[in-house]
Amino acid sequence: MEMLKEKIRQEGLVPSDNILKVDSFLNHQIDPVLMMAIGEEFARLFADAGITKILTIESSGIAAALTAGLKLNVSLVFARKKKSVLMNEDVYMTDVHSFTKNETNQVTVLKKFLPAGETILIIDDFLANGEAALGLAHLVEQAGSTVAGIGIVIEKAFQNGGARLREKGFRVESLARIASLTAGEVTFVEECVQA
Amino acid sequence: MEMLKEKIRQEGLVPSDNILKVDSFLNHQIDPVLMMAIGEEFARLFADAGITKILTIESSGIAAALTAGLKLNVSLVFARKKKSVLMNEDVYMTDVHSFTKNETNQVTVLKKFLPAGETILIIDDFLANGEAALGLAHLVEQAGSTVAGIGIVIEKAFQNGGARLREKGFRVESLARIASLTAGEVTFVEECVQA
Numbered sequence: 387m388e389m390l391k392e393k394i395r396q397e398g399l400v401p402s403d404n405i406l407k408v409d410s411f412l413n414h415q416i417d418p419v420l421m422m423a424i425g426e427e428f429a430r431l432f433a434d435a436g437i438t439k440i441l442t443i444e445s446s447g448i449a450a451a452l453t454a455g456l457k458l459n460v461s462l463v464f465a466r467k468k469k470s471v472l473m474n475e476d477v478y479m480t481d482v483h484s485f486t487k488n489e490t491n492q493v494t495v496l497k498k499f500l501p502a503g504e505t506i507l508i509i510d511d512f513l514a515n516g517e518a519a520l521g522l523a524h525l526v527e528q529a530g531s532t533v534a535g536i537g538i539v540i541e542k543a544f545q546n547g548g549a550r551l552r553e554k555g556f557r558v559e560s561l562a563r564i565a566s567l568t569a570g571e572v573t574f575v576e577e578c579v580q581a
Numbered sequence: 582m583e584m585l586k587e588k589i590r591q592e593g594l595v596p597s598d599n600i601l602k603v604d605s606f607l608n609h610q611i612d613p614v615l616m617m618a619i620g621e622e623f624a625r626l627f628a629d630a631g632i633t634k635i636l637t638i639e640s641s642g643i644a645a646a647l648t649a650g651l652k653l654n655v656s657l658v659f660a661r662k663k664k665s666v667l668m669n670e671d672v673y674m675t676d677v678h679s680f681t682k683n684e685t686n687q688v689t690v691l692k693k694f695l696p697a698g699e700t701i702l703i704i705d706d707f708l709a710n711g712e713a714a715l716g717l718a719h720l721v722e723q724a725g726s727t728v729a730g731i732g733i734v735i736e737k738a739f740q741n742g743g744a745r746l747r748e749k750g751f752r753v754e755s756l757a758r759i760a761s762l763t764a765g766e767v768t769f770v771e772e773c774v775q776a
Contacts, residue, residue: 415658415694416643418651444640445659448611449647456613463610464640499610 387427387561390539391574393420394562400570404542405486412539413446413511424561425453428509428537431559432458435534437507441500441522443467443482443493446511450539454509462509463499465522467491478528482521485514493521502530513538513560516547523556535559542567543575582622582756585734586769588615589757595765599737607734608641608706619756620648623704623732626754627653630729632702636695636717638662638677638688641706645734649704657704658694660717662686673723677716680709688716697725708733708755711742718751730754737762738770 399407411417428450440462442451448464455462467482468491477494484491500506508522519536526533533556541548541560544567551558563575594602606612623645635657637646643659650657662677663686672689679686695701703717708731718728728751736743736755739762746753758770 409691410694411656414661414691415656416647416650417656418647419654421647422651445643445661448640448643452611452613452616452644452647455611456617459614461606461610461612466609466640496604496609499605 389423390562398572400567403567416449421449422453424450425457428454429457432507432535436505438505440507442509447509451509465493465495467493478525480521480524482517495525500529504531505534506531508536511539513541513547514545516550584618585757593767595762598762611644616644617648619645620652623649624652627702627730631700633700635702635704637704642704646704660688660690662688673720675716675719677712690720695724699726700729701726703731706734708736708742709740711745
C-alpha cells in the first residue's frame with residue numbers, strides 16, 4: 387500500500403536494527419485519513435472472504451479494525467489485555483507474550499461477542515513474532531469460529547511471525563512489509579521481482 | 582443524539598443502580614456505523630470551535646476520537662494508561678483515579694504529539710466523576726494548549742463529573758445524558774422541558 391509506505395518513509399523512526407517507531411500516525415498519534423485508507427485496503431483485500439466479524443486487540447489495533455469494519459459493514463470486537471485476571475467462565479482467554487516488553491498478558495474476549503460459526507478477520511497494527519495474532523486465532527478457535535484471514539498494517543518480515551502464521555495455513559495480508567531496518571534505514575520487501 | 586439513546590435503550594444493561602454496560606456497541610464490541618454517527622455529531626457540535634487536535638485515552642475513547650477526527654479533519658492522540666511508569670522527560674503525565682476499578686493509573690502522552698498552542702477537543706466514552714477528563718485537561722494545560730471542549734458519548738448525569746467540569750468553565754457536550762439507572766431502568770435527562 388503505497389500511501390502507507392510513503393508515510394513510513396517520511397515519519398518512521400528506526401532507533402535500532404529491529405525497532406520501527408510509527409507513533410506519529412499509527413499507535414499513539416493517529417492520522418484519520420490514512421487510517422480510513424488502511425480500512426479500505428483491508429476491505430478490498432478481504433472483500434471475497436465472507437467476513438462476518440473483526441477481532442482485534444487493544445489498543446493499537448482498534449483504529450484499523452474500526453475503519454475496516456466500517457467498509458466491510460461488520461462489527462468488531464477488541465480483546466482486552468491484562469497482566470492477570472481471575473478465571474471467568476464468561477470469557478475466552480489466552481496468554482500472549484510480548485518480546486518487546488518482556489511480559490505475558492492474559493488476553494480475553496467476552497464469549498457473547500465471539501460466538502460460534504462466525505467468519506473472522508483478525509486485524510493488528512504490527513506483526514513481528516506472531517504471538518498476538520496466534521493468540522487471537524486461539525480465541526477464535528475456542529469460540530468454534532473460523533479465521534478467514536489476518537490483516538496486518540506493518541509486517542516486520544525479517545522476524546518469523548509471518549512465516550509461523552502462513553505455515554499454519556492462515557491467509558496473511560500485510561499492507562507494508564519491512565525487509566530490514568539496518569543502519570537506521572527502512573527497506574521494504576519488493577512485491578514484484580523484476581526480470 | 583437519538584440513534585445513540587435508542588441503542589442504549591435496546592442493548593444497555595443495568596446490573597446495578599450506578600452501572601450501565603454498553604459493551605455490545607461501545608467499549609468491547611463496536612458498532613462502526615453508530616461510531617461514525619457519533620464522530621459526525623461531535624464534529625457538528627464543535628464545528629465552530631477551531632479544533633486543531635483531539636486528545637483521548639486508551640482504549641475506549643479511541644474509536645469515537647477517530648471518527649470525530651476524520652470528520653473534523655484533524656489528527657488525534659490517545660494518552661496511555663499504566664499502573665506506573667518511570668519518570669520520563671519526554672512525556673506529560675498525570676494521575677487518574679478510577680473509582681469503578683479502585684485503581685490509580687499514570688496517564689501519559691508524548692510531548693511531541695501535544696505541542697503548545699493547539700486548540701484541543703477532549704473525547705471520552707464515559708463521564709462519571711470526571712477524573713479521566715480532568716486528567717486529560719491537565720495534560721493539555723501542561724502542554725500550554727487550550728481545551729476548547731470536552732465531548733462525551735455517555736454522561737452519567739447523576740454523578741458529579743459533569744458539574745465539576747462545567748464549574749471549571751469547560752464546554753462539555755454529551756451525546757446521551759443518563760438521569761438515573763434506578764431499578765434496572767435507563768432514564769435520560771430530558772433535553773427540552775415542555776411548557
